Amino acid sequence: MASLLLCLSATVLFVQSTVAFNCSQKPIYVDIHKRAVHDSPVFQYGSFIGLGTPAQNQSLWPSLQQNHTSFASPTYCKDNSTLKNCDRSTGGFYNHQDSTTFIENDNFKTLDQVETDFKSFFGQETLRLYTHFFETDGASQTLVENSTIEVAEQGSITPARVGVGSSSTLLRDLAAQNIIAGKTYSLYIGQGFDRAGGVVNGSNVFGGYDSGRFTGTPNQYPMNIANVNPMSVRVKDIIITDSNNANVSLFDNTVFTDMKSRPDEFEAQITTEQFPFSFPYQITQNIIAKLGAVQDNTWGDNSLKLKNAFNGTLSIVLDDGFTVTLPPEVLMNASNITPIQDRDEKSTAPFYLGTAFLGQVYLMADYESDNFFLAPAVQKNNMVMPVTFCPKSTPVAYERPNQSAWQRQGLIGAVVGGVLGGLGAIAALYCLWITWMRKKDERKLKRELKKNRESKMEQMDLEDAPTFDPPPKNAAKAIFWRRNKP
Template identity: 80%
Template sequence: MASLVFYLSATVLLAQSTVAFNCSKQPIYVDIHKRAVHDSPVFQYGSFIGLGTPAQNQSLWPSLAQNHTSFASKDYCKNNTTLKDCNKSTGGFFNNEDSTSFVEIQNFQTLDQAQDKLSGFFGQDTLRLYTHYFETDGASQTLLVNSTIEVADEGSIIPGRVGMGSSSTVLRDLAARDMIAGKTYSLYIGQGFDRAGGSVNGSNVFGGYDSGRFTGVPHKYPMNIANVNPMSVRIKDIVISSSNDNANVSLFDNTVFTDMKSRPADFEAQITTEQFPISFPYQITKNFMDRLGAEQDNTWGDNSLKLKNAFNGTLSIVLEDGFTITLPSEVLMNASNITPIQSRDEKSIDPFYLGAAFLGQVYLMADYETNNFFLAPAVQKNNMVMPQTFCPKSTPLAYVRPQQSSWQKQGLIGAVVGGVIGGLGIIAASCCIWITWMRRKDERRLKRELKKNSQMKMEQMDIEEAPTFDPPPTSMNAAKAMFWRKNKPGMTF
């Protein structure tokens, strides 16, 4: 009886988990790259999303902190003077008066009250999520009608953002309307924006992930919902590697940096898209400056450190579980010697951050149904887009390329196949030549036979005897003459 109850309970739980998430739903892929946006004079880097009826296309930056998707109002730059090049960096502008589907919501309580740096008004309108796999192809759209959005009149941050925080309204609406499998999301931020200085584009996948964008088995971490940026990891080591002398130096090593009495403890860092540089504890930052001769700089307005001399090396961040993320030399130092490491005041109590420079090297996959997320090494240049459903409570699987034998790897199969095909080609060509030659030979023989027959016919005509006729009758025998004419009417003379 007990075993029967156990099996019944297991069946009910399995049925509940199956009903809860419709994992047959295909994900919604939205690419990230530069494009023309509404009422802006320049192309801007961001997620390809439109708003309103008719559509006012925008280029929105993914935010792991904000929960609302926000847009700059048409008057945002008139009311805001703190943002540099405001009219070129908002991701576009939205005029709610031009949208026939916009409805304002009075007295709406924002989900971002604790960290919101924007002020404006809220409403509902149609979000247009554009799926655009290749720049040369046209885009299809997924319509999310009556979605809650924020229209910013002023603020201290860039307003054009896709809210992908733990209470994301976009994920909530998509999942509640059975448009995706669940509240899951994946992000590759890319490097095609000015601060990163690269050319690789990024992508969002709502309800799924791009299996070709990462490699290996993803590393799983719990979210810390108490943080503004809920996805946090613990860092246990940071290693600088030089290509000149192959030396590896840990910024945690108190035998190298003797002003530290002991090795520093692990520390927690929040993964964020709100800034580009990486923020380390003061002592670790100081060690970095001492090792590479870095100094304070604010060229980009984010307090990134600048190296006095060029450095051809890498910086590796080692997480608590051993997962290591390496910033290559072109990321660790740009053409102006500016690094992605942020300066830090000794008395600062701000959180430590792993910004967009970090996200340019990893693929992030978030399961907000279980409050877990995954990190894996990103495939920088992905020639194929392969969106897969990210069912809640599951682990994403990277695309595994077919195994190649040693012959395939060395190109021997190609050589053999090429040789066989080439040999068959030679045989086919030889057959064609032989057939053509035989046909011409037959034609020549036929001509000879016809000529020979013709000659033989002429010879026969030359020796053929002329026919003989009876001579005409003489006048002396009239009776015979009459008889001759009567019997041979066809002969006349």
């Protein structure tokens, strides 16, 4: 009896938890690529979002640790900001005085950790989330009215952020206004920004995920809310594979004899705040020794640089076996710079998996259950397939049709091309034959018409006048006369 009551109670709780979410709501897809933004002289890579009335369009970088959607004020780059290339790096500028829908909120307390030199103010504003599936198509918008925003006035960080942290005000407002099913979010950061040096664009999906952007069954992980970046994983191995397919584990103390024993797995936070990886000191030293790396700060992030080119890969193995592999073009760019950060031996900073990691995986976060999912990303996806991410459910990848060996190798295309080409040739020959037959019939008809005209002319020729015998003179009664024979 007790077990029956327990089962019924669990069933009721499950039904209540799922009924609370309106999973019939469609997700909001917001693409990430370079675009023109408000008061900026250059195109900037980021999420296509505007705000205010009239709209001031911005290009915002997704932040997994920041909880507010923030913008740069027109004075941000003028008040002693130390941000490099400030006027070209803020994702645009927002002037709250030009908007008729902004209401300042002096009493709002920030939900983020604040830099010592950072100064900002908060308010309520109309956010405009633009859905723009392809660059050649027009965009539609979803309005989020009275959403909390932060306006940066002074500091050294890049202020243009879509805050999608664990206490995201944007996700909160979207769910509260019943625009999305719940506080769920998915991200593919892409590789179209300067540091990555690629061309593949990214995307955000609020309240859903792009089912065509990943493959396989996603791996689920619990969030560590105590961390600044709550989406954290445990790394149990890092493997370097050279061009001859020889593998070397950076955890192998028999190869790297400076280590007395094999190191323990470590926790790493997934972040969008930096591009390179930050590994433990000894692992970093093993990379330096194995690849012949040196310190470099070309990009201002202390990424290591290789003395010599390396045509190999680096694989990060998580504690559940999920493996993410950096291809050669990501492990080392055209300038021999790696996405691996140098680290001081005494550093107590967290270990990070930066956007170099997110360029290879698709991330799906469920803030209603404090779980997130990782899956291999589809780098070049020609179709966008947003699906509702109902809280407390597991995302499902789009299943591509099974392909035969001919299809996989492209032979079916050659066959279809040959068939279509042959049919085209037959059609062309048929048209030529029809044209020739028509010409032939026209010539035959002309000959027949000419012959008929000649025949009619012959029929119309006048005959010689006939001659008759005169009536008999002596006959008493003439009965008839006959025509002379010719």
